[in-house]
Amino acid sequence: MTKLQKIALLNLILAGICLVLQLICFVAGVSLISLFASIVILVLGCIMLVSYFRRKRLVKRGSGEYDERDKSIHTTAALYGLMTAFMVYFLTTFLAFLIVGPGGELKIGYVLGMFLLGANSFFFTESAVVLFKYGWRSTDNE
Amino acid sequence: MSNLQKSAWFNLVGVTVLGMIGAAAILFMARMNTKGVEYVLICIFVPVLASPGLYIYCRKKSIESRFDERERVIHSRSLMVAAFGLTIFLACVCMLPFFVLGGQNVIKVYYLPLIFFSALFIAQFVHSAAILVMCALEDDDG
Numbered sequence: 582m583t584k585l586q587k588i589a590l591l592n593l594i595l596a597g598i599c600l601v602l603q604l605i606c607f608v609a610g611v612s613l614i615s616l617f618a619s620i621v622i623l624v625l626g627c628i629m630l631v632s633y634f635r636r637k638r639l640v641k642r643g644s645g646e647y648d649e650r651d652k653s654i655h656t657t658a659a660l661y662g663l664m665t666a667f668m669v670y671f672l673t674t675f676l677a678f679l680i681v682g683p684g685g686e687l688k689i690g691y692v693l694g695m696f697l698l699g700a701n702s703f704f705f706t707e708s709a710v711v712l713f714k715y716g717w718r719s720t721d722n723e
Numbered sequence: 724m725s726n727l728q729k730s731a732w733f734n735l736v737g738v739t740v741l742g743m744i745g746a747a748a749i750l751f752m753a754r755m756n757t758k759g760v761e762y763v764l765i766c767i768f769v770p771v772l773a774s775p776g777l778y779i780y781c782r783k784k785s786i787e788s789r790f791d792e793r794e795r796v797i798h799s800r801s802l803m804v805a806a807f808g809l810t811i812f813l814a815c816v817c818m819l820p821f822f823v824l825g826g827q828n829v830i831k832v833y834y835l836p837l838i839f840f841s842a843l844f845i846a847q848f849v850h851s852a853a854i855l856v857m858c859a860l861e862d863d864d865g
Binding site: 656659660663667670671674675677678681682684685686687688689690692693695696699 | 799802803806809810813814817818820821824825826827828829830831832833835836838839842
């Protein structure tokens with residue numbers, strides 16, 4: 582497994598945990614559980630950000646660890662991730678609109694939650710697509 | 724005018740018109756405070772809004788098949804710019820009210836689809852504008 586695959590796997594696990602915690606936050610509402618979950622999400626988000634910059638450093642380093650094929654895979658994965666994030670945002674918006682009704686009101690915290698759900702979906706799908714494209718458990722990239 | 728530029732102008736005009744129709748439909752439903760059986764109205768509006776979108780998508784695909792290599796590069800670059808613009812817009816729209824008004828304040832639910840349609844419009848606008856700017860810059864360079 583290359584460094585890029587390891588980073589993708591780490592992101593996949595962290596984004597998966599974040600998604601579960603966010604669902605708990607949505608269900609629990611305003612409580613100590615959701616506060617604790619939000620703190621954990623923040624910490625995991627920071628780790629994902631660090632791994633993103635680590636990947637950027639690998640990209641800058643050039644030829645040995647990041648070639649044209651890697652670039653193509655990551656661009657495709659980013660596009661898939663964006664599509665998923667946008668679909669998730671659309672679905673949550675549409676569901677809120679249908680359940681509450683246009684005249685209803687929603688807490689602003691939930692709007693931010695919807696955005697974070699979309700962002701996590703992006704990381705989750707992007708990492709999954711990267712791993713899928715490289716081939717799960719493959720040792721060489723040729 | 725190249726195929727890419729024609730496609731950009733077509734998308735710009737199409738999305739502007741669709742955005743205006745969508746916003747008008749949402750404001751109408753919000754004014755009527757549609758509930759219960761009136762969800763049927765929403766179910767009618769969705770395909771009405773989606774069908775021109777599908778038409779644009781199909782038409783776009785047929786245009787994109789005629790792009791040359793240079794146009795494809797510009798297209799993919801502008802797609803990334805649009806994705807970046809979309810992310811920044813959504814982040815600002817979702818985070819600013821949270822930090823300014825606080826998470827416990829409420830907003831009307833009909834703002835959510837308005838935000839969604841605005842995001843779609845911004846993404847398409849940035850995409851088309853980026854294509855036109857990049858084409859103009861390339862033409863200037865000769």
